[in-house]
Amino acid sequence: MAQQLAIETSGLTKRFxxxxxxxxxSLEVPSGSVFGFLGPNGSGKTTTIRMLLGLAxxxxxxxxxxxxxxxxxxxxxxxxxxALVEGPAFYPFMSxxxxxxxxxxxxxxxxxSTRIERVESALDRVxxxxxxxxxxxxxxxxxxxxxxxxxxxxxxxxxxxxxxxxNGLDPQGTREVRNLIRSLSAEGITIFLSSHLLSEIEMLCxxxxxMNAGKIxxxxxxxxxxxxxxxxxxxxxxxxxxxxxxxKSAGIGKAKILGDQITCEVDPALDxxxxxAKLVRKKVSVKEIRLQRSSLEEKYVKLTGEGFEVVR
Amino acid sequence: xxAKALGIRLFLSELKVMFTxxxxxxxxxxxxxxxxxxxxxxxxxxxRLAPGEGPPFLAQVTQNGLFTGFTAMLLALPLFLPxxxxxxxxxxxxxxxxxxxxxxxxxxxVGRVRLLVMKYLASLVFILAGTFTLxxxxxxxxxxxxxxxxxxxxxxxxxxxxxxxGRMALVALYTTVSLSGMAAVGLFIxxxxxxxxxxxxxxxxxxxxxxxLGNIPQLEWMHxxxxxxxxxxxADLLRAPIEWGSMLNNIVLQLGWIAVFGALAYGRxxxxxxxx
Numbered sequence: 001m002a003q004q005l006a007i008e009t010s011g012l013t014k015r016f017x018x019x020x021x022x023x024x025x026s027l028e029v030p031s032g033s034v035f036g037f038l039g040p041n042g043s044g045k046t047t048t049i050r051m052l053l054g055l056a057x058x059x060x061x062x063x064x065x066x067x068x069x070x071x072x073x074x075x076x077x078x079x080x081x082x083a084l085v086e087g088p089a090f091y092p093f094m095s096x097x098x099x100x101x102x103x104x105x106x107x108x109x110x111x112x113s114t115r116i117e118r119v120e121s122a123l124d125r126v127x128x129x130x131x132x133x134x135x136x137x138x139x140x141x142x143x144x145x146x147x148x149x150x151x152x153x154x155x156x157x158x159x160x161x162x163x164x165x166x167n168g169l170d171p172q173g174t175r176e177v178r179n180l181i182r183s184l185s186a187e188g189i190t191i192f193l194s195s196h197l198l199s200e201i202e203m204l205c206x207x208x209x210x211m212n213a214g215k216i217x218x219x220x221x222x223x224x225x226x227x228x229x230x231x232x233x234x235x236x237x238x239x240x241x242x243x244x245x246x247x248k249s250a251g252i253g254k255a256k257i258l259g260d261q262i263t264c265e266v267d268p269a270l271d272x273x274x275x276x277a278k279l280v281r282k283k284v285s286v287k288e289i290r291l292q293r294s295s296l297e298e299k300y301v302k303l304t305g306e307g308f309e310v311v312r
Numbered sequence: 313x314x315a316k317a318l319g320i321r322l323f324l325s326e327l328k329v330m331f332t333x334x335x336x337x338x339x340x341x342x343x344x345x346x347x348x349x350x351x352x353x354x355x356x357x358x359x360r361l362a363p364g365e366g367p368p369f370l371a372q373v374t375q376n377g378l379f380t381g382f383t384a385m386l387l388a389l390p391l392f393l394p395x396x397x398x399x400x401x402x403x404x405x406x407x408x409x410x411x412x413x414x415x416x417x418x419x420x421x422v423g424r425v426r427l428l429v430m431k432y433l434a435s436l437v438f439i440l441a442g443t444f445t446l447x448x449x450x451x452x453x454x455x456x457x458x459x460x461x462x463x464x465x466x467x468x469x470x471x472x473x474x475x476x477x478g479r480m481a482l483v484a485l486y487t488t489v490s491l492s493g494m495a496a497v498g499l500f501i502x503x504x505x506x507x508x509x510x511x512x513x514x515x516x517x518x519x520x521x522x523x524x525l526g527n528i529p530q531l532e533w534m535h536x537x538x539x540x541x542x543x544x545x546x547a548d549l550l551r552a553p554i555e556w557g558s559m560l561n562n563i564v565l566q567l568g569w570i571a572v573f574g575a576l577a578y579g580r581x582x583x584x585x586x587x588x
Contacts, residue, residue: 053419056585078421089412094332105325107420
């Protein structure tokens, strides 16, 4: 066996009427990875998560979560899974602390003798210790989001499934959640992170899968995916012709010229400093020279389309 | 370990959620108001009803305050108690789905069957609380406004005050049994939707329909199958000796409704995709 998989699906399909919300996807989430799950609104991410957690039944296909079959052995897997699905949800008329006590009491595998302790440490971990006695209807969206994370952390978990965990959080909260995810990942917990925020995914994730219209259009190491897009050299100069000639002699061709800016695709390992020296020697007046690394966003847009309109 | 297997903690947590809600207390307060309004109205009016006029037992209220609870039960049974039952039973699953807490309960994991059973038992506890609230409030206001003494039963037999309290408790239990079938119907309806108000209304409609069907003589063949059929027969508990027949028939009938709608709720809820 090559690598342990925390989540593995094959041919996973969910049909609503005649529409396939999820169309035969095969996810492979390595154990210990921080796995980014990307896709536009309506691409089937949440439906997939619902099937992974046994909330919805798959029309076709198989799911293995932490090595157990879903939905057959759902109750074996779930106690090891912490989840935040489609936003937090709590009883507004109860305090944050009582909400956590309630959910933990519902878990038939949780130990009631350590319940209070675990709830307190979960509240501490998300910075809600002081607001624990406030009723949830008085919470801001960010506080509810934190409480949702606390709920996912009530017990030691092997995997966390987090759907938009920083939704509604202020910049400080976003940073804290990011740090929290990093520290959890350092503990060896697999993180399955669904998000629209590409910057967040880029900062946190080792692996990604991109969904579009119910299908996985790309999956793998984030570096590999990013490197599928070319690195570009950007050069601004008033001596455009001379510069293009010099670049050609350095083996860099296919220059696109726009005003005083030259753009060309180059090897990511290009030595910009020595190229610059060469240009200067040829008396090209260089106003700006830099490499533009390929971004995940570029790849993402290429995979999922430019359009703002929801696909379906 | 034993408590865990039986789900006692989940049950207690269920009750905690229910009795943390102001709505629950408001409904109990409204139930308590029924005998209070009734007693105050009777006490303030100078007219004395002739025996047999007005609702049954009403004439006795002025002579013995302990009858207030029984009279109030007669007034509350057709509409008000079913209303509170439909609020609680209709909310069981749909309420959690509407809040979104259902998905977190299920992935905790609570176990779908276990949740369904606990929800039903908790709604029975509410009905019990409601019927006892009504009887206790009735006895209390009756004792304040009217003379209290040994109670003369429908059969002319007289029982002591203590025994009268026993009969009150029996009537409250009887009514709880009466409403248990309707609670099962509400539980099933609650698994059909994520809009709790819809489930509550639909549940209330079923008791209304049942009451109407029970009043159409041409449909007499079906009357004894309606869950409302024995509702007002708690008066049989006010005879000496007690006539247990209607109590037994009522229990059997309600168990039938619980079995059918419990099974439907089970079938629906255990296979349902939770998309809320």
